[in-house]
Amino acid sequence: MNMLKHCRSLILVMIFMVALYLVFAVGIQAQYWSIMPPYNVLWPLWSPGLSPIDPLTGLTTPLVSSLTRNTVLPVQPGLVWDPCQPVPFLLYNTPPLFGSGLLYYHEAYGINPWPPSYMLDPLTGAPAPIPLPLAPTLLSPYASGEWEYYVPMANLYYALTFGLSGPEFLSLLQPFDIWGPVTRTGVPLTPIIL
Amino acid sequence: MMHRKRWNIFLIMILTVLVGLAFFTNAQADYWTALPPYNVLWPLWSPALSPPDPISGVPTPLVNALTRMTILPVQPAMIWDPASPEANNGPLPWLAYNAPLAFGGGLMIWDQYYGMRPFPPDYMLDPLTGGPLPIPLPLAYSLLGPIEFEEINAYHYLLGNLVYANTYGVPLANLLTPQQFWGLPPLTVGIY
Numbered sequence: 453m454n455m456l457k458h459c460r461s462l463i464l465v466m467i468f469m470v471a472l473y474l475v476f477a478v479g480i481q482a483q484y485w486s487i488m489p490p491y492n493v494l495w496p497l498w499s500p501g502l503s504p505i506d507p508l509t510g511l512t513t514p515l516v517s518s519l520t521r522n523t524v525l526p527v528q529p530g531l532v533w534d535p536c537q538p539v540p541f542l543l544y545n546t547p548p549l550f551g552s553g554l555l556y557y558h559e560a561y562g563i564n565p566w567p568p569s570y571m572l573d574p575l576t577g578a579p580a581p582i583p584l585p586l587a588p589t590l591l592s593p594y595a596s597g598e599w600e601y602y603v604p605m606a607n608l609y610y611a612l613t614f615g616l617s618g619p620e621f622l623s624l625l626q627p628f629d630i631w632g633p634v635t636r637t638g639v640p641l642t643p644i645i646l
Numbered sequence: 647m648m649h650r651k652r653w654n655i656f657l658i659m660i661l662t663v664l665v666g667l668a669f670f671t672n673a674q675a676d677y678w679t680a681l682p683p684y685n686v687l688w689p690l691w692s693p694a695l696s697p698p699d700p701i702s703g704v705p706t707p708l709v710n711a712l713t714r715m716t717i718l719p720v721q722p723a724m725i726w727d728p729a730s731p732e733a734n735n736g737p738l739p740w741l742a743y744n745a746p747l748a749f750g751g752g753l754m755i756w757d758q759y760y761g762m763r764p765f766p767p768d769y770m771l772d773p774l775t776g777g778p779l780p781i782p783l784p785l786a787y788s789l790l791g792p793i794e795f796e797e798i799n800a801y802h803y804l805l806g807n808l809v810y811a812n813t814y815g816v817p818l819a820n821l822l823t824p825q826q827f828w829g830l831p832p833l834t835v836g837i838y
Contacts, residue, residue, distance in 0.1 A: 604761065605801070605805065608805070608808055608809060618749070618813060618814070622762060626761035627758065627759045
């Protein structure tokens, strides 16, 4: 009887451990994206260039904490995603000579002030946060292969729009900076550990 | 007598086959040549980068080595590591350009994933000495097929030229067009 009770306790402890491990494992794998206020767009935590590892916590940390018209990106382009849109937005700062403010690039709409109009309340002009699916941070990262021409094309478009060349143009992030090293199959060389 | 005639026919057939094989091999051979010191492949099939030698008629590369200090007489050049560890979606070639002296000079390479950077890429340098680390090449690398105009992403070549022109303020007109690079025939009237 005592033995049975002991076994039952052991099984309970084991189940608890497994459950705890599962929660922990999901916690580790989760959060490929971070939700950015005030529009709820997703910022890539999987990008070494846009979410470097915080040396203190060891966690990938977005370079910005929100994305408004007045946000200044420390590196550009930023890449953000509305999961309802087929393509991501690339974000750029307006060069000082041309004023200020965040800009977005979209393959169909070109370069425009951030945010797109559908993220603003048509009556008040206040932020209208986009609806997100359940567990948006668990959505898969973008595969690099599809976007390796999109990013240089957007960079060129941005540079030609504002007459940037030389070092200013060369300072723009390349797909490599956003995605990191990849193998010939497009799979990241290093696993994403968050 | 009959036996000798058959023997002669047999010899002629063998000779024809051998000549055919030699001709076929020669015609197919040497689409690429490996340039020292890194062993990157240079396209012998490009009339602009490997024009025929006026005496021998054999395609001859415009340069005989590719280092950081090489100056290309025409640009862009296309160079290739068929087993590049950096290749993303298939082994795409690099486009090579001269950096203007105002920007420090030197040979630059461009690809869609890494952008514009100095030649050679890091993996071709010995991490300890910094000396050249020639890339391993497959057997019969010179027989690898040319990169056809239709195979490469249509934007690859033009985007490289645009990025280079905008980076260094070089007129696009100074760069080879795809037509010149591949030696494409003149456009003809389309048939619908």
